[in-house]
Amino acid sequence: MREMTYAQAIEDALAQAMTSDERVVIFGEDVQALRMNLFARFGKHRVRQTPISESAFLGAAVAAAMAGLRPVAELIMIDFVAVAADALINHAAKIEAFSGGRWQVPMVVRAGCGGGYGDGGQHEQALWGWLAHIPGIKVVAPSTPADAGGLLTAAIADDGPVVFLEHQLLSEDWLDYLGSGGRSTVSYDIPVGGRQGEVPDRWVPIKFGEAAVRRRGSDLTMAGVGVGIHRAAEAAEVLSREGISASVLDLRSVAPLDCNTVAGDVARTGRLLVVDEDYRDFGLSGELAATLLEAGLTARYARVAVEGTIPFDPVRERAALPNIERITAAARNLMK
Amino acid sequence: MREMTYAQAIEDALAQAMTSDERVVIFGEDVQALRMNLFARFGKHRVRQTPISESAFLGAAVAAAMAGLRPVAELIMIDFVAVAADALINHAAKIEAFSGGRWQVPMVVRAGCGGGYGDGGQHEQALWGWLAHIPGIKVVAPSTPADAGGLLTAAIADDGPVVFLEHQLLSEDWLDYLGSGGRSTVSYDIPVGGRQGEVPDRWVPIKFGEAAVRRRGSDLTMAGVGVGIHRAAEAAEVLSREGISASVLDLRSVAPLDCNTVAGDVARTGRLLVVDEDYRDFGLSGELAATLLEAGLTARYARVAVEGTIPFDPVRERAALPNIERITAAARNLMK
């Protein structure tokens, strides 16, 4: 076991993948500076700088994957996928189906996501539920260093397109880059276990679609991904002091979604609280509701999610994101 | 009352809006040919041909709306929004929020959607649930000529961005253009009441977020939009012969969503069957499940939706879309 930060785990897993598989190449804007260590080690052919042309390079990633490479294309932030969504939703997601299952697209799109560092509504979106709507794309959103490395390893090994979302509040690299900018005058509410933690000596892939049970309780089930799940865990602490015992399920991948674990836990607790940093409507929280109903469960249900464009003002930003007060309030309400 | 086709109703409502408001302009690829009558009447400044540059002209629509026009920008098909999603999700949807509510974006994006005419998986998507995920966009999907004209009138009058989705199987114009191409050797399974029907003499806006109750039953509630709702109505006929009495709720707008009417009806029937031509996961069907649970309803629930990339082969295409067999089977199952 080693101890690493979230950002280090990602870089380490990438380096391991690049060492063991020559076909893995990474590209994106500024990668030679942002991934300086990988650039120094693997050189300019495998760590490629792109122009600010997301449509072109995401589209290129699709075809490069089809032709034998294993590209890891970096979008600085998932918000920017909007300028290049076509490559992902009309191509990467569909080509295996179009080709009658004969041609696959083993690519990874790596992007920062999530708020809490004060950058405003065009730079802090989560969008995992949005991407997961399209059949043919897998979407993962790790919440710990160990998961980050293991899921990235799995993503690179996967034969289909995977969107790998790294939370900007968990990654010290992104946070230094986008948030503090070297200032000591600012601080962020960073979940400790998300930022730093134990990781295996050698990365082994973590299977998609298997939730991690972070805590097992008897009164209600909380489920989510990313920073939200850390907030849920904190809230569970508070709630336990009030005599409310909550499970915390880290879904880890949004697509595929581990419906069984959620349904199994909710069957015990009778209550589901979804904690989601993505938009509330037509997303992860709704999908979880559907899976409950499909499983024939009757449960009390609530969701704490983002309800509108995330405001810039850090106070309202915090209020817009799932925070401990909103989560505990919703949980208490479910217990009524 | 007049009698019109779905396509005529849209053109007629557009003409009425253009006559009563000078600020309404339409643009898109081929609009001078596709909207020949409007071009002949309103001239080249208000019916503008664009290059195949969806990002530029959708982005331009956003700012044109901000600066006083009421643009109706046409994407030939909603599938193509993927090349220009940024204008919609990062701009149109967010500018009112960003500006502190001080600046609005009164634009309409008009696009064909939906399958059943054999064009394959990149040209038959519905995507209404996908678009509705983003706060700040309204999404409407009319299923009759009267709704098409009334909702378009409302969309143009609305002070925010509205995506107006016209079903390619209901619009004789699109169907002739994309499907038959003048052939008499092909035929399609077109819902009669969707293609042609009575419309008011003068268009009045239809309020968004108000479902139309197409049929009231006691055993189960079916909800959806577009062609799916016609299939549901047909299925309800069949089911009624078997002694199953179903409500059919045409939601008309996906965002805003008429949760009250759905919840109210399901409170009576105890069962919800969502019929959705959009993808199943993380979409409309999930959102409806969430609203039920949020309303504290315990209901049996099922969904008939699109589960993967729509296959080209017309036989499998039909099987992939909500069809009467799948709907009746799901309904019977819910009654078990």
Next chain:
Amino acid sequence: MKPDSVALYRKMLTCRRVEEAIAGLWYEGRISGEMHLGIGEEGINAGVLDHLGDGDAVALDHRGTAGMVLRGVDPAAIVKECMGSVDGLCCGNGGHMHLFSKQHLAASSGIVGAAGPAACGFALAAQQLRPGTVAVAFFGEGAMNQGMLMEAMNLATAWDLPVLFVCRDNGMAITTASASVTGGDLQMRARGLGVSGRSVDGADAEMVWRVAGELIDRARRGRGPAFLRATCTRPEGHFLGDPLVRMARSPLAQLKPRLGPLVAAARSAEGAPMAQRVASLGKITSMLGRAVRTELGPAHDPVRRLRKRLTITSEALVKLEHEVEGIVKDAVDKALTSETANEKESSRCGK
């Protein structure tokens, strides 16, 4: 370099006949949806693709049938795919706009402009895994206004990729005269993205062959991307059943019913100033006029043009043409048999 013109002719004729057969099946209602064919573009398709070999890749657009034939995909598999058969090239999942052959590294897309980024990706894999191989993108002049294609040209320059960007310029994007919505000049635009190139008459297959050969050769030798613009004429309009073509060809059946509403609209009480309305009607008329005039005359038909220049005996020519007919007939027969065998009668649209 000089092409083997007989072989080139054979390829072009095969494309023509396969596409004519597909057109026939489409008119019979055995193929659903839209149908974009490359009739009239054989000189470009064959003149370019004749230079590709194993390991080379092709990114096609919505008009990719001929490209697939030329890369060596079994015509029967293509025809079956167009008909949606489970034993088609893509098991009937793709249809004519989504033809894929992994073996030939050939892919298509119904999204205008997508061939650009795709060719870059193929070329990147070529550069890293198969040095000396190249990728070719095919697209129309209308696609030159799609951002991702322009981005792709620039990316190819930035990464020095072995790509040939081939623009089939028929002057039209569906009903839009591309010149009316395209600024500047396409060659200058490409150069402004770092890609230099050549323009040729696409009806002259041998000329296309020579120029494409040079540009592809350059790319193979690591000298970066190139741009080839080739003009062409497409007699069937944008797709089979093109409404402008229909109106132009059958004015009574197709145009007349539209004239009433059109004139009524132009005469409405409210609307633009009269001069503008007249201008609109003028533009509509000239759109139709252009559709009437667009035909594959001897100078514009690459197949007939090359045929004239062949120096083989007429017996050999007859034999060759007979063989081609045979191959195509065979493909169609196979497709029809498989349609029946699979009880795919029901696969006809709307049944």
Next chain:
Amino acid sequence: MKPDSVALYRKMLTCRRVEEAIAGLWYEGRISGEMHLGIGEEGINAGVLDHLGDGDAVALDHRGTAGMVLRGVDPAAIVKECMGSVDGLCCGNGGHMHLFSKQHLAASSGIVGAAGPAACGFALAAQQLRPGTVAVAFFGEGAMNQGMLMEAMNLATAWDLPVLFVCRDNGMAITTASASVTGGDLQMRARGLGVSGRSVDGADAEMVWRVAGELIDRARRGRGPAFLRATCTRPEGHFLGDPLVRMARSPLAQLKPRLGPLVAAARSAEGAPMAQRVASLGKITSMLGRAVRTELGPAHDPVRRLRKRLTITSEALVKLEHEVEGIVKDAVDKALTSETANEKESSRCGK
């Protein structure tokens, strides 16, 4: 045409001082997130925007603070917005990348390239509703590779829109030297999209003023879009706290901790051939070297350059500068008061 250089200087100085004040607040932790300023670009911003009046519109990018000041937005409202105050320009909802003033028809976006389409939309409204008015787009040279911006230039040509596209060319897009990922030549690229234009030294505000004046005037008179490329130098790098600048300026604190892992990575057993690794290290070194060298020398500082050329008395100059300081101080004081008044202590990041 000749600018009122004193007035121009006053505007530029105001921008400079407002942005310096914002930088101060950012370093104090009173502003969260990224902060992109236009220090070093005042000659371009003021030289262009001095020509705009009522009804003219501006589309700004992530670096829009100065543009808003120059359009006449109250600096206090801007500073407050950057601090997230409810009484900021956008009620604290937008932040510095999302500044909007409906009254001034001025909008910004944090999405690279979005200013292009936005300016087209503004110009379309100008053409239809306010003939004689224009729209201006500001963006960097890196944005020239974003598809939607290229599309927008072409659209402006197709619709003959009154737009001026202004490219602030500092040669860098975050850490990427734009020349290394940009093919062709930007003027040629613009011309290939139908937009002709001029290139100027953006540190020469009077020159920018003259050239922009001509191009804007042309657009006003219905002669279509134009492109202005103006070079500039930005001493703070991409944004405040730019890691390259930090490493370059404080090698001990910022660079040293990174060197260990960097060298270890370059020395790993497995990886690229050694020559490539050395090349990578060389490129990283030269990236840092560029950051060290980038400073606002007298020739590159548009504010100092114009100051030298002023022909007013030194008393008048002192008075002017004093006034500007006063205005800016006032704005900051208001912002700080409002921060306290709104009990916005808690609005500091992470509290």
